[in-house]
Amino acid sequence: VEKALSPTRGDRMMRLFQDHASRARDLGISRQLIEDDLFSGDSIVLGGKRLANFGLCSYLGLGDDERLKEGAHRAIDKYGTSYSSSIAYTAIPLYRDLSERLATIFGASVVLAPTTTLAHLAALPVLVRPGDQVLVDSVAHASLQTATQLLQANGIPVQKVPHNDLAAAETAVSEFDGAGRVWLLIDGVYSMHGDLAAAAELDALLDRHPRLHVYCDDAHGFGWDGEHGRGTYLARSSWHDRLVVAAGLSKSFGATGGVIAMPDPQLADLVELVGPPLTFGGPIPPASLGAAVASADIHLSEELAERQSEFKDRIDLVNKLAADMGIPLSALDPTPIWYLELGSYESMAKLFLGMRDDGFFLNGSAFPVVPHGQAGLRFTITLYNSARQIEDMLTCLHERSRPLFAPTEIEIDLTAEAAVPEKPTAT
Ligand SMILES: Cc1ncc(COP(=O)(O)O)c(C=O)c1O
Helix, strand or coil: CCCCCCCCHHHHHHHHHHHHHHHHHHHCCCCCCCCCCCCCCCEEEECCEEEEECCCCCCCCCCCCHHHHHHHHHHHHHHCCCCCCCCCCCCCCHHHHHHHHHHHHHCCEEEEECCHHHHHHHHHHHHCCCCCEEEEECCCCHHHHHHHHHHHHCCCCEEEECCCCHHHHHHHHHHCCCCCCEEEEEECECCCCCCECCHHHHHHHHHHCCCEEEEEECCCCECCECHHHCCHHHHHCCCCCCEEEEEECCCCCCCCCEEEEECCHHHHHHHHHHCHHHHHCCCCCHHHHHHHHHHHHHHCCCHHHHHHHHHHHHHHHHHHHHHHHCCCCCCCCCCCEEEEEEECHHHHHHHHHHHHHCCEECEEECCCCCCCCCEEEEEECCCCCCHHHHHHHHHHHHHHHHHHHCCCCCCCCCCHHHHCCCCCCCC
16 A cells, blocks of 8 residues: 655755745746846846846956956966866866965965865865764855755764854853864855854854864855955954864855865865865866956955955945835845845745836845745845945835835724723624
8 A cells, every 4th residue: 555655844845945946937036047248247137128236246346357357368278168187186287376375365274176065065074073063053054054964974963053143052062062073154144134253252252162163154255355355254353273264256256166264284285185076076167267366366466455445335335325214124234245034925026026127136035045934135236336326226125115014004093982982882
């Protein structure tokens, strides 16, 4: 007799994801191909209409910088479009050129990986040893959550801790009775709400708990903040011998790739030597390495401070205007990401389409990118977005979202007779 199998939690989540993703694609919210022939950072063409682009993560506007393009062209001329070998065998010299520059940017030892996700999958199974425990922030990026599944499969206990709740993390560290260490996995800038990790407080936590290690994914904070662009986390703390920072080269940096930085050169060497995707997978392509080297040179030059300062003024402008207008954004931290939570998928879709009609593209977001029931619009800014464009977008967002948050008007008759009926009335 065949027994009906009840769907697992994983199945149900996948079905919800499928439902949201296909609806979003049909509505033109997600998985759209832009219709531009040429990249222009501040806008895209979708459905025949030019829209101001508030969905790009090329924060410092380096994605089409001539110097990065030349770096990519030179690399292709020398080494072709693909140097197809695992770095475990051979790599092109641009690997060394980029590593040296990134080590200077971070002031630490570095390991390169083709993406940030692969950086986590290379580093964490090497860093976290049997007997250790992992704590992961409940809203840390999906790439970190995926890496914890691998760790769990290796027998490492993994526990979620409430978002940015340092007291809860400290309790979990204090209560750990194993022989090993405790790793806390966090983001530097949380990619949907744009809030920051509490770097300075975590620094103090590291000092108080010698068993604690912090692994921070600063993919969204790298480049536009910190000395030489080393990121939001290191801009607010200093290197600690039990701190590891991972970052991505595909956002602010204007190239592609991932990097893991740590103070211990022997540990970095071990990650590079045995981190699984760095043996069993391919390299960063020549064009990306060439662009990244050119970007690193900009990050090591005086130009960076000017770009960072101009960009931070733009971030402050968003925070000021949003606060003045009273737009209920989730967080107003000094980062280039903001989130307007609306709750239902339908409200999110309505506001997305309204904004699009008025000429603005924002990131319509729903489960599993955010928890179920917390659908909303996420937006980012880059140096491509002018102050004027930002002001116009926020004015429109304010106008269009206001009715969605308006309190329900209940008319109460406060005249004495109405407020206190003399006698109960029978109906
Ligand atoms: C915080 C964070 N980490 C990692 C990633 C994945 O980066 P990559 O595409 O380099 O794997 C993202 C993606 O956008 C992210 O937001």
